[in-house]
Amino acid sequence: MRQTNIGRRRFLVSIGAAGVLLGGLGVSPAAAQGNSSPRQRNFRAHLTGDEEVDPVETKAQGQMLVTFDDDLTELSYTLIVANIDDVVAAHIHCAPAGQNGPVGVTLFGGGPTSASGILAKETVTEPNPGNACGWTSIEDVYEAIQSGEAYVNVHTVANPSGEIRGQLG
Template sequence: MVDQAGSISRRSLLAAGATVGAGVFVGTSLVGADNHTDDNGSGSRHYRVTVTNLTRGQPFTPPAVAAHRPNVEVFAVGESANEPTRQIAENGNLQPLLDLVANTNSIRGAAVGNAPLVPESDPGDTGNPYYTTLHLSADASATHLTFISMLIATNDGIVGLDTVELPERVNESRTYYANGYDVGTEQNTERFADLVPPAKTLILGGEPEGTGESNEAIAEDGVIQPHPGIEGVGNLPPEVYDWREPAAVVQVERLAELQREFQTALSGTSEVPPVETDASGEATFAVDQHDEELSYEITVSDIEHVVAAHIHCGAADENGPVGVTLYDGDPVSEDGVLTEGTATEPDAENGCGWETIDDVLSAMRGGRAYVNVHTEANPGGEIRGQIH
């Protein structure tokens, strides 16, 4: 198997596993084909897919997108759900879908998000994002895209796109609106005991309640159809958990190539909240052709007693956890190069959930990572910049 830029091997992802029912969110990009040369021998096409949660009270599992040939249907409205769709809809279990990607040659590329998507207001105060950007590559035979994610606070609901066209030209962009669907495999009891545990915590907070296993006692034998919404028959108040369609917006862009060089200016005004300081700096990054080594250099000026510098995950208007340590040592106050080197993996057990450099790159390419330089005077960060 040849790994494509911005992806890791399917075997690596399958070994990691991915279930929401067990409270484990694993997300990264993965390749879905053994051959990444298109019909003309000119290489892969690259896509950026941005998924945004539009609901007021429905969290999504980490979204999964697949680029595939037109003969593939990951799920189909009006037909019975296959096992991968059933497992996502009932339990948030991505593993059967990943198995499908691994064993279906017509799926030429795929990617999975690295966190659940909550409503923009984040009613459960989780710190999770309401949108994410995924990157995937596929050859020219992949002409269509499918998107699927569980509506977590439902018995068997999904939000998705059923086989829509990929952009054909470089720099072409297409926007799709995705609705919610009832997969028809489980009765809509709307009881926390029958839902996956995060259904409660991601919106209301508090202790998890529920199950990550299908319950045959409430099984149904139906077909995928538009979701009726939350009716308030169990523990889910409609005024909290219901939504208006569309549930999500999906923007798909065809890129000329995957970004390999990154930079950002560092300043106190970029801190959250802003820090008044004369200090400034710059951070530059470059990744090798195999997406395995990330070289970096951070320069600073007019700054005193620097104690640490990191790559954090998070948008420009929020503070996120540390993902990669770039400097951690005795306080330094010299102008010039603060630190330089090469990173081959993120920090162990980091708060971003990054497991590989590919995960770091996915966040950087999606605008979800920033550099923060910490000092004795400002331990939370004195100068910062969003990586782009």
């Protein structure tokens, strides 16, 4: 799908904001890719409609930035979106690429709201209670991301099962 110049410009502004946020978190681009220490603590995902199962045709895009503390007891995240309307929820799910899975951590709930910029930013200390992923601690979430078994998606009124998605890695 062809993107308009305005949409592209908005997304580039969002990506610039991600760089500023990473810098504000004390995370270098190399660290965001896991190159700063033996144990990777920083993860990211690029969210698009093409990554949904089944793919969704949309101009919406997003970036998810995740950082774990040294003890793996806190997960800090920033979810940035562009060109998306009527958002109702966003989650970290447990499943490998190409498969759908249950919700493990709620990132955003509310709306519906339209957004271009930061949709959600928070630090969490536990996954959703009783989640179907079986995650009982932030370390469980870390292990799932580390093994390629976690993705982020953003749900909308038009696409309640997910409009954009990206595998965390």
